[in-house]
Amino acid sequence: MRIIQIIDSLEAGGAERMAVNYANTLVDEIDFSGLVATRKEGVLLNQINQKVSYLFLNKKRQLDFGALFRLRSFVLKNKVTHIHAHSTSFFLAVLLKCICPNLKIIRHDHYGNNEFLATRPYFVLKQTASFFNGVIAVNQKLKNWSEVQLKAENVIYLPNFPTKEMGGEEHTILKGVEGKRIVSLANLREQKNHFLLLEVAQKLKEFYPDWTFHLVGKDFEDEYSRQIIKQIKECDLESNVFLYGSRQDVEYILNQAPIAVLTSQSEGLPVALLEYGLYKKAVVVTRVGEIPMIVQHGKNGLIVDSDEPDLFYLSVVDLIANVTLRSDFGKALYDTVQANYTAESVMEKYLNWLKIS
Structure with missing residues (x-):
């Protein structure tokens, strides 16, 4: 398998950390592991394993065809078989699927407002649901939500997992009294x-x-x-x-x-x-x-x-x-x-x- 992770930014959020964790962990498990940041880089850039193929798209707007075709070139060059789209980056994955129909795409649902799922907007998700080969949910509530609201059939619950950070020269000294x-x-x-x-x-x-x-x-x-x-x-x-x-x-x-x-x-x-x-x-x-x-x-x-x-x-x-x-x-x-x-x-x-x- 040849898999790329797609995420909108590399800021230090939960979904962003998991995109990096997946890319880093897979690099020694499969033929090719890549990571694409679509809109913005961030502090997690330094946490990407050097063996992971990385691309920053610098996407400027919702429909950015330049970014889309840069992504397409990256995918074709590296013979990617699976697109693993985290959070809101799923829409770009759907557009890519339209011009590369043989790709398999996975949506990773990290939605954090689990106590308010009843008010979650899902019109776009429902309209694009048929494009996905599967959905990963980070908890059972999200799995049930995708199955009920989106009628998704291939949904799996996979928990998040931690990894120890790589390298980095930052040494934050906390204020206050030691041990307290x-x-x-x-x-x-x-x-x-x-x-x-x-x-x-x-x-x-x-x-x-x-x-x-x-x-x-x-x-x-x-x-x-x-x-x-x-x-x-x-x-x-x-x-x-x-x-x-x-x-x-x-x-x-x-x-x-x-x-x-x-x-x-x-x-x-x-x-x-x-x-x-x-x-x-x-x-x-x-x-x-x-x-x-x-x-x-x-x-x-x-x-x-x-x-x-x-x-x-x-x-x-x-x-x-x-x-x-x-x-x-x-x-x-x-x-x-x-x-x-x-x-x-x-x-x-x-x-x-x-x-x-």
Whole structure:
């Protein structure tokens, strides 16, 4: 098989990370593995394995025929058999299928607003559904949604999987007191619900002022991020909550923090949580998306409803107060990730599925 991954950007988001992870993992498994970024590059460019064939299309608009034919040339030159389109890049894959009908195309559904699937727009997806040889869903809700709403027949659930970052010279030094840091890996998007984190930070400041929160993720410099910055200032949290923007050195960052959190009000299967497990972090997370399939409360972490700030705070305090519990949870979460969410196990299912798709 000769497969390329297509993604709109290489910013540090979950879908983007998975496109890179698939390309990197496949490079030693199949005849050809490529990666195409359609609209924008980003920090993940440095994470692409040198053996992966990479193309940046610099696509400027929805119907960019120059970009389409550059993609066609890349596909023909490398004798590509499968196009694996992540998130919204599926539309370009459909256009390519129209002029290269022998290609097999796969749509990878990373849709994150799983708690609001009933309001998901799907007109374009339904009109183009017949072009796809198969659909990959990152959780069971999305699999069921494609089968019911799109009448898709060949849908498989494949979990996301973490990989350790490649190279990189960035070494982010977290502020605060050593051993008393809490990390959140989440882009500044509304679904990530950073205001829950800020509410918890206010409570924590009163009784545990040495403990600090460290928010790592892309700042889109929109109204949502402006409100976060405003609330940090208004609540006098500038010495308790720190923003770092996008960072590549996830392992280096997580090694500086004994606790990691996710405060999302909606999720698919967050790569950040799998990375927490990969680096043996004790976690407090919200009960959304596929998270309850990974974190079992009291066994490998703590999980609470997304509208329970007091309970979230108390859960964080439980971890602060008990070093042994933190260690036990971190090891147990690592075991969970190793047992169910490794690149090797996902790739085996993926390649077997492609052979019959």
